[in-house]
Amino acid sequence: MRTSAIDVKKIILNTLAVLLAIFMWQAASLWIHADVLIASPLQVLRRVFELLQSETFAAIVLRSAGHITAGFFLALGCAVVLAAAAGRFPVLEIFFRPFLLTVKTVPVASFIVISLIWLSGNKLSVFISFLMALPILYNNLLQGYKNTDPKMLQCADLFHFSFFKRFLLVRFPAVKPFLLSACSTGMGLAWKAGIAAEVIGIPKDSIGEMLYYAKLYFDSKDLFAWTLIIVILSVGIEKLFLLLLKVIFAGLEKKI
Amino acid sequence: MNIIISDLCKSYGEKKVLQHFNATLPNGKTTAFMGTSGSGKTTLANILLGFEQADSGSVTGIPERKSAVFQEDRLSENFSALTNVQAVCKNKAEKEKAKKLLESLGLANDIKTQVKSLSGGMKRRVALARALCAEYDFLVLDEPFKGLDEQTKEKTMQLVKEMTKGKTVLLITHDKEEALFFTDTIITAEE
Incomplete structure (x- = not known):
C-alpha cells in the first residue's frame, strides 16, 4: 500500500x-x-505525425535502428569475450587498457572522420556505435567479474560445479547488475554516436540524412521532430532490450 | 584413513592463529573442534578444505570428496532453496533426495522461495541440506546450527547425526552440549 x-x-x-x-x-x-529558430511543441508533434504517415518513414527508422543496434550488439559480444578473458587472465587487462582508453578519450567526431576514409556511410554508424559502446560495456562487465565473491568461488570448487552451474550460480549474480547498467548506458551512447556518424557520413535514407537536410534547409520543425523520434527510439529500444534481458535471466535461473 | 594434522602453524601477519596444532580425525567418526572466537577454528577448516595453505606442518589423509557448511551460508541468494541444494546433485534421484531433505528440515513450504527471502535459520538449513546432499567422504560443519531456534535445532541435529553416521566429520562449535550430542571426541584449539 x-x-x-x-x-x-x-x-x-x-x-x-x-x-x-x-x-x-x-x-x-x-x-x-521564429519557427526557423525554434519550433513549438505542437508544431513538432504535428510534424512527427506527418512523418509517421510518410511512405519512407519505416524504412528510414529501420535502417538507422538496425545499424545502431547491430553496432551495440557487436560491442556487447566483444565486451563479454574481452571481459571474460581479462578477468580470467589479468595480464590481458593491461594489454587491453591502451586500446580502450584511446577509444574512450578520442572525440567521437575524430573517429567518424578517420573511419570515413575506410568505411562507407552505411557501415560507419555500425562501426561508430560499436566503438563507443565497447569501453563502457567492457569496463562494467569486467567490474562485475571482479566483483564475484571469492568465497562463492571456493564453494563452487568444493562442490565441483560444472561450467554452466558456476556461471549461473556464482558469476552471473555478480555480473548481472553491472551488465544491466552497462547495457542501459551503452545503448544510449550507441544511439548518440551512431546518429552523429550518420549526420557526417550521410548514408541514404537514414535518420542522420534527414537531420542533415533539416539543418541544411533551416527546417527546425523537421530537426526537432527527428530528434524527438531518436529519443523515443533510443529509450524504447533500451527498455525493450532490458526487459528481454530480464526475461532471459529469469529463464536461465529456472534451468538448473 | 584417519586425517592426521601434524604441527600445523598459521599466522596472518603478526597474529598467530594456529601454533603447532596436532590432531587426529578418526575415519568414519565425528570429531568436534571447540574453541573461543579467533582461536583458529575456521582457519583449520579452510586448511582442511584446501582453501588456505598452512605456514608449516602437514595434513594427511584428506579424501578427495569433501563437503561443508561454511560459517557464512554461501548460497546463491537469487535462486530458490531447492535450486541451491540441487546444484550439488548429479542425477534425478539425487535431486529428488534434495527435495525430501529440505522437507525433512522443515522447509517444505519454502522450497521454491528465493534464498534472499528466507530467514537466517532457514538459510542455515538450506546450507546444511546442500552439504548433506553432496557426495562426500569428509564433511566440515562450521557452526552449522547457528541461528536455529531450540526446537528446530534439536530436530536438525538429530537428522544430521543420522545422516552422517559412518562418515568422517569435523564439527566446529562453541557449544559443548552440541559437541557432546555428536561425539565424545572433542579437541580444542589449545591442543
Whole structure:
C-alpha cells in the first residue's frame, strides 16, 4: 500500500517535470517567435505525425535502428569475450587498457572522420556505435567479474560445479547488475554516436540524412521532430532490450 | 584413513592463529573442534578444505570428496532453496533426495522461495541440506546450527547425526552440549 502511494507520487512528479519542460519550450518558442529558430511543441508533434504517415518513414527508422543496434550488439559480444578473458587472465587487462582508453578519450567526431576514409556511410554508424559502446560495456562487465565473491568461488570448487552451474550460480549474480547498467548506458551512447556518424557520413535514407537536410534547409520543425523520434527510439529500444534481458535471466535461473 | 594434522602453524601477519596444532580425525567418526572466537577454528577448516595453505606442518589423509557448511551460508541468494541444494546433485534421484531433505528440515513450504527471502535459520538449513546432499567422504560443519531456534535445532541435529553416521566429520562449535550430542571426541584449539 505504502509502496504504491510512493509510486503514484513518483509518477505525478515525473509527469509534472515533463509538463514543465514542455511549458518552458512552448514559452521559449512564443517569446522568440521564429519557427526557423525554434519550433513549438505542437508544431513538432504535428510534424512527427506527418512523418509517421510518410511512405519512407519505416524504412528510414529501420535502417538507422538496425545499424545502431547491430553496432551495440557487436560491442556487447566483444565486451563479454574481452571481459571474460581479462578477468580470467589479468595480464590481458593491461594489454587491453591502451586500446580502450584511446577509444574512450578520442572525440567521437575524430573517429567518424578517420573511419570515413575506410568505411562507407552505411557501415560507419555500425562501426561508430560499436566503438563507443565497447569501453563502457567492457569496463562494467569486467567490474562485475571482479566483483564475484571469492568465497562463492571456493564453494563452487568444493562442490565441483560444472561450467554452466558456476556461471549461473556464482558469476552471473555478480555480473548481472553491472551488465544491466552497462547495457542501459551503452545503448544510449550507441544511439548518440551512431546518429552523429550518420549526420557526417550521410548514408541514404537514414535518420542522420534527414537531420542533415533539416539543418541544411533551416527546417527546425523537421530537426526537432527527428530528434524527438531518436529519443523515443533510443529509450524504447533500451527498455525493450532490458526487459528481454530480464526475461532471459529469469529463464536461465529456472534451468538448473 | 584417519586425517592426521601434524604441527600445523598459521599466522596472518603478526597474529598467530594456529601454533603447532596436532590432531587426529578418526575415519568414519565425528570429531568436534571447540574453541573461543579467533582461536583458529575456521582457519583449520579452510586448511582442511584446501582453501588456505598452512605456514608449516602437514595434513594427511584428506579424501578427495569433501563437503561443508561454511560459517557464512554461501548460497546463491537469487535462486530458490531447492535450486541451491540441487546444484550439488548429479542425477534425478539425487535431486529428488534434495527435495525430501529440505522437507525433512522443515522447509517444505519454502522450497521454491528465493534464498534472499528466507530467514537466517532457514538459510542455515538450506546450507546444511546442500552439504548433506553432496557426495562426500569428509564433511566440515562450521557452526552449522547457528541461528536455529531450540526446537528446530534439536530436530536438525538429530537428522544430521543420522545422516552422517559412518562418515568422517569435523564439527566446529562453541557449544559443548552440541559437541557432546555428536561425539565424545572433542579437541580444542589449545591442543
